[in-house]
Each structure stands twice: as C-alpha cells, then as structure tokens.
Amino acid sequence: MTGRDGPVGKDIAKECDDAMNATPRAHLERRPSDDDQAIKSTARRVITTEQRALGLLAETIPADFCAVVQLIVGIKGRVILSAIGKSGHIARKIAATFSSTGTPAYFVHPAEASHGDLGTITGDDVCILVSNSGETAELSDIIAYTRRFKISLIAVTSRAESTLAQAADLKLCLPPAPEACTIGMAPTTSTTMALALGDALAVALMEQREFAVENFRTLHPGGRLGARLARVSQLMRGAASLPLVQPETPMSDTILEMTRKGYGVAGLMQDDRLVGIITDGDLRRHMDGLMTMTAIEVATPSPTTVPPSMLAVEAVALMNEKKIHMVFVVEDGVKPIGILHIHDCLHAGVV
Incomplete structure (x- = not known):
C-alpha cells in the first residue's frame, strides 16, 4: 500500500515526524573557519x-x-x-x-x-x-x-x-x-x-x-502598510453611534445612554460643542449620590479628541499614551462627528 496507513506510508510518515522533531537547522550549524575573513572582505x-x-x-x-x-x-x-x-x-x-x-x-x-x-x-x-x-x-x-x-x-x-x-x-x-x-x-x-x-x-x-499619504493608501489598500496609512475618518464609527447627553441630563438617563451605545462613555454636549466626557471611572468617583446628579456634575472637562484627518496609527499612540480605549472624533476642534475605539484599530490591523 502506498497510503499513509500502509507499510510504506507509515515508514515515510515516521521519517517525516522524526525530521520535524529533530533539532532545528542542525544541518546548518558550523564553526568559524579561516575563510570567513576572506568572505567578509569580498x-x-x-x-x-x-x-x-x-x-x-x-x-x-x-x-x-x-x-x-x-x-x-x-x-x-x-x-x-x-x-x-x-x-x-x-x-x-x-x-x-x-x-x-x-x-x-x-x-x-x-x-x-x-x-x-x-x-x-x-x-x-x-x-x-x-x-x-x-x-x-x-x-x-x-x-x-x-x-x-x-x-x-x-x-x-x-x-x-x-x-x-x-x-x-x-x-x-x-x-x-x-x-x-x-x-x-x-x-x-x-x-x-x-x-x-x-x-x-x-x-x-x-x-x-x-x-500624498492619502494617494499612497489608495494604491496600497491591502496588508499592514495599508492599515498603517488609514485615517481616523476611515475607521471611526459615525454620528449615529455617538453617546451624547446634555449638561442637565440626569445621571440615570446618562447611564442608559452609555449602556445603549456600548462604549462605556458619554460625551457632554453644549451648544454643539463637546465640552466633557463621562467614563466608568467618573461613575466610580461619584458613587455617593450619583443618581441625584446631572451629567455636568460628573463629567470630566476638556476630553482628549482627535481630528478625522489624523492617521489612525497616531490616534492609537495617543490612546496608549493617555491610557484610554476610545476617543471622540471632532471637526474644527469642537464638533463631534464620530468615535474611534481601540478595538476597531486592532481589527483593521493598525497595530
């Protein structure tokens, strides 16, 4: 028989298994010789x-x-x-x-x-x-x-x-x-x-x-290089995904919004401007009397944001530096248009 289950097949399979279990690259091991210097000189x-x-x-x-x-x-x-x-x-x-x-x-x-x-x-x-x-x-x-x-x-x-x-x-x-x-x-x-x-x-x-970089990415859409050239605007989730609340929003409704959008955060909006952010950490810090407060009383002001034109790899570096897992994407430095999560970047192969 010539299959793997026959006598010949078993012998070949054993030889292959023995070869795979042998010391890797043992046949390539060598000691320095007098010719080495001549080879390097060449x-x-x-x-x-x-x-x-x-x-x-x-x-x-x-x-x-x-x-x-x-x-x-x-x-x-x-x-x-x-x-x-x-x-x-x-x-x-x-x-x-x-x-x-x-x-x-x-x-x-x-x-x-x-x-x-x-x-x-x-x-x-x-x-x-x-x-x-x-x-x-x-x-x-x-x-x-x-x-x-x-x-x-x-x-x-x-x-x-x-x-x-x-x-x-x-x-x-x-x-x-x-x-x-x-x-x-x-x-x-x-x-x-x-x-x-x-x-x-x-x-x-x-x-x-x-x-420019945008042109280069257009011609290199595949692989790690393409991912590293992606812009934030290409990986962010759009306006429909934004967890946003007003300053006077009760914390009970704020927590519902944070849960519904699934990011564990909420952005504080005032006059179409992102003026603060509420995270799980903010909730823990205000645990006493939390449900009697409004969003503005709990929010951390001046959150970290990124523009849509930023390279995604730069946004990831910023998130790592700040030890955060997501950032709001804003236009003109104030108007939120999307949200970028570290997991989206990882899934796209940015890092």
Whole structure:
C-alpha cells in the first residue's frame, strides 16, 4: 500500500515526524573557519564598490534628468519600461515603483513586444529602455516602433555613443564605474545604479505631482502598510453611534445612554460643542449620590479628541499614551462627528 496507513506510508510518515522533531537547522550549524575573513572582505569590497558608484551618480545627475521628469508629468498615457536579462528585472521594479507612487507604468518584455505586445504602446505613452551597453539586440523592434510612430523614447545606459542612446529623445547616462564582480562582467554596479536612478525618478515625480499619504493608501489598500496609512475618518464609527447627553441630563438617563451605545462613555454636549466626557471611572468617583446628579456634575472637562484627518496609527499612540480605549472624533476642534475605539484599530490591523 502506498497510503499513509500502509507499510510504506507509515515508514515515510515516521521519517517525516522524526525530521520535524529533530533539532532545528542542525544541518546548518558550523564553526568559524579561516575563510570567513576572506568572505567578509569580498562582501565589503562589493558593497563599497557599489557605494562609490552611487556617490558618483549622485554627483553627476544625468543632464536630461529634469527633462525626463517634466516629460513624464505631462503625458496622457503610461510609462512603458522594457529591458532584458538583469536589466529586465530592474526595469520591472522601476515600473512597479512608478505605478505605486502615482505614475502609471507597465513593463513590456522585449521578446513579447516583437510578437504582438508592441500594441500595448500608444502614442500617448513614453518608453524607457534600460540597457547598460545600449546595444541590446532584443530592444531593436521597440526602438524602431517608437521612432516610426513618434513615441517619446528615453534611454538608460552607460554608453552615450551607443545605438540606444543615439536613437533616444532623452538620455539618462550612468557614470563610468567598474562592476563589483571579480571578472568585471556580471551586472552588479550597473544594475544598482539603474535601480537607484529609477527610484530617483519615481520620487521626483511624486513630489512634482504632490503625491500624498492619502494617494499612497489608495494604491496600497491591502496588508499592514495599508492599515498603517488609514485615517481616523476611515475607521471611526459615525454620528449615529455617538453617546451624547446634555449638561442637565440626569445621571440615570446618562447611564442608559452609555449602556445603549456600548462604549462605556458619554460625551457632554453644549451648544454643539463637546465640552466633557463621562467614563466608568467618573461613575466610580461619584458613587455617593450619583443618581441625584446631572451629567455636568460628573463629567470630566476638556476630553482628549482627535481630528478625522489624523492617521489612525497616531490616534492609537495617543490612546496608549493617555491610557484610554476610545476617543471622540471632532471637526474644527469642537464638533463631534464620530468615535474611534481601540478595538476597531486592532481589527483593521493598525497595530
């Protein structure tokens, strides 16, 4: 039998159980060796080589950089990126960064472009082609297509005299810098510079478009990042949930309101302004004669509040600081429009 209940299945199951119960990562344990220093030295050399190249890039920003930013800001279409090999991975990442920061972008594989995907590129788009040598044969069809239909072409290359650079409308030329690998051929320094240049473009475009936190959250609605960018207004419970009473409200009715809304608190309203708050702690402090009092006699004045525009993560930090579990949300510093409970923030993944 081959199932888990058969002889063979039981043997395999036992081996799996024994492996899971073994000392974790025991096969990875090792002692320091004489090679460790050489390995670390290699790591330092590579990182230092790329660090120096990035420093050189920062000192010699390509002459067309500003023109590229202004061109992209003004287009109606998208930014189309293409490259192959290691540069292709860099181009994909740049396209992803553009798209997530307010600049619609799309990666087109050059081989697929030659077999129909050129149709994804329109006259409203801008093409950015990445090639360290500027002689990548696979990009030739895209280059010819942009020239034929007068589509703006931007080259990212290390060689200003290359075929790609000469064909392009604008050039982002990387400064001369050695690759970090021992034989000087594996794309290392060059791809690091291209990636950094792409990030610089993305951030410059963000600032030109005044791309704000609200925009970023719109494009990143999922996961922990999206939750941390949520505003109080997005997580608060609205006006219908507000436990509000007037100053002259008897405490018997106030307690009923606190119980009915389920927050364990009540806000004290006067002339459409939130002027106080009644909590369980206030009830305990006024236990003697509580039912003969009015709301204003029990309330704590000047409660902690938050505006609807505050980041939810900031509101959570404030609640933790004040050792409270909820806050009223107010407009213009006084008018209550909602209530934010710590449990709502936890449920949304803010903390």
